[in-house]
Amino acid sequence: xxxxxxxxxxxxxAKTIRYYEDIKLIAPLRDANGYRDFSDADVHKLGFLSRAxxxxxxxxxxxxxxxxxxxxxxxxxxxKRIAAEHLAVIESKIADLCQMRDTLEHLMNTCHxxxxxxxxxxxxxxxxx
Amino acid sequence: xxxxxxxxxxxxxAKTIRYYEDIKLIAPLRDANGYRDFSDADVHKLGFLSRAxxxxxxxxxxxxxxxxxxxxxxxxxxxKRIAAEHLAVIESKIADLCQMRDTLEHLMNTCHxxxxxxxxxxxxxxxxx
DNA sequence: CTTGACCTTCCAGTTACTGGAAGGCCCATG
DNA sequence: CATGGGCCTTCCAGTAACTGGAAGGTCAAG
Numbered sequence: 001x002x003x004x005x006x007x008x009x010x011x012x013x014a015k016t017i018r019y020y021e022d023i024k025l026i027a028p029l030r031d032a033n034g035y036r037d038f039s040d041a042d043v044h045k046l047g048f049l050s051r052a053x054x055x056x057x058x059x060x061x062x063x064x065x066x067x068x069x070x071x072x073x074x075x076x077x078x079x080k081r082i083a084a085e086h087l088a089v090i091e092s093k094i095a096d097l098c099q100m101r102d103t104l105e106h107l108m109n110t111c112h113x114x115x116x117x118x119x120x121x122x123x124x125x126x127x128x129x
Numbered sequence: 130x131x132x133x134x135x136x137x138x139x140x141x142x143a144k145t146i147r148y149y150e151d152i153k154l155i156a157p158l159r160d161a162n163g164y165r166d167f168s169d170a171d172v173h174k175l176g177f178l179s180r181a182x183x184x185x186x187x188x189x190x191x192x193x194x195x196x197x198x199x200x201x202x203x204x205x206x207x208x209k210r211i212a213a214e215h216l217a218v219i220e221s222k223i224a225d226l227c228q229m230r231d232t233l234e235h236l237m238n239t240c241h242x243x244x245x246x247x248x249x250x251x252x253x254x255x256x257x258x
Numbered sequence: 259c260t261t262g263a264c265c266t267t268c269c270a271g272t273t274a275c276t277g278g279a280a281g282g283c284c285c286a287t288g
Numbered sequence: 289c290a291t292g293g294g295c296c297t298t299c300c301a302g303t304a305a306c307t308g309g310a311a312g313g314t315c316a317a318g
Contacts, residue, residue, distance in 0.1 A: 004295070014296090019275060033283060035296055044255070051254050056229045059274065069251050076248035080240050083250050087233045090226050097223045100185045104216045111209050119205035121212050122198050125180050126173070133264065143265090148306060162314060164265055188305065 006038040010046035017046060025049060025063060057086055135167040139175035146175060154178060154192060186215055 006028075007014040020026050021036070026045055028036040038046075048069065052062045064082055068074045110120040135157075136143040149155050150165070155174055157165040167175075177198065181191045193211055197203045239249040 002296075013276085015276060016274085018297095023274090033296085034298095035283080048254050053274090054229075055233060055254075056226070065251065065254065068248075069255055073246055074248075075244040076240050076246065076250075077242045077244060079248045079250045080237060080242035083233055083237055083240075087230065087237065090230050090233065094223060094226045094230065097185070097219050097226070100183075101216065101219050101223065104184060104212055104219065108209060108212055108216065111205050111212075113206045113209035115204040115206060117202055117205065119197075119203075119208045121205075121208045122194070125177050125184075125194065126198055131265075142307085144307060145305085147266090152305090162265080163267095164314080182305090 001038050001043070003036050003038065006036075006043050006046060009043045010050055012046055012050050020046070020049065023059065025059070025066065055086075056090060057082075061086060130167050130172070132165050132167065135165075135172050135175060138172045140179050141175055149175070149178065152188065154188070154195065184215075185219055186211075190215060 001009075003014045003017055007017060010017070012020075017026070021028065026042055026049075028038045028042050031037045045066065048066065049062055052065055053059075057065065061082055065079065068079050068082075107121045107124055130138075132143045132146055136146060139146070141149075146155070150157065155171055155178075157167045157171050160166045174195065177195065178191055181194055182188075186194065190211055194208065197208050197211075236250045236253055
């Protein structure tokens with residue numbers, strides 16, 4: 001099938017699929033006219049990538065996971081380790097963002113937000129520490 | 130003062146400070162030898178930028194906030210609006226990450242993570258939907 | 259005078275795409 | 289048979305916010 005159909009079926013934009021071929025995550029065949037020809041297996045792989053990316057795995061994580069997926073004899077521990085590392089990254093990001101949110105919320109609560117110039121948000125950012 | 134001292138005082142790497150000059154967030158004077166010469170006001174501004182960036186404001190947010198900081202007559206509502214928009218972005222990111230975390234945690238709990246090949250994490254990623 | 263710590267500019271790379279230009283291919287309609 | 293629209297192709301550039309490194313100038317100490 002052509003890239004448009006593969007895009008529809010996998011839920012990934014055609015541009016992204018071409019990019020994934022560029023970085024050698026997939027290698028669809030080519031028709032005589034130069035068009036990419038995606039097999040069901042290719043589309044399945046794209047779906048895998050789409051789901052892994054949705055879970056926030058990096059491209060290099062995805063490359064590793066694809067390798068493990070295709071290695072019928074890999075240990076589930078290998079997969080779990082990648083997932084655990086990724087989970088740690090996610091949790092750390094969440095913690096950072098929550099910290100930001102709390103600080104910002106606090107600042108917002110102390111700022112009256114009217115047309116007067118006095119503003120605790122700016123004051124806090126400007127304060128030498 | 131030289132860039133090294135400005136870096137120490139502001140907590141920003143010298144590279145980042147040069148970058149901020151590049152994109153016209155700051156405009157330190159120059160000594161006869163070509164070295165940047167940072168005033169206390171410059172360093173203060175760098176501290177402001179550092180704190181705003183720590184709170185996750187984008188560079189363009191920072192540019193706007195700097196403008197508001199230097200405008201003694203701006204309304205606090207202007208600042209609060211930027212902060213509120215930013216807060217919404219942060220909260221949306223947190224929600225996305227929490228979603229990822231929950232899904233990943235669930236998958237990790239169902240994966241025994243030993244040396245057998247069967248792995249629910251991979252299976253889930255591979256499942257056609 | 260040399261050494262080492264500074265400083266300068268410029269170029270390239272990072273992540274994961276995304277937009278757009280220029281041009282080829284395919285099918286249906288007039 | 290021509291043409292138009294919708295596919296497809298490649299290639300180049302841009303995004304955000306730095307970061308690393310090379311090549312070379314400056315300065316203060318010994």
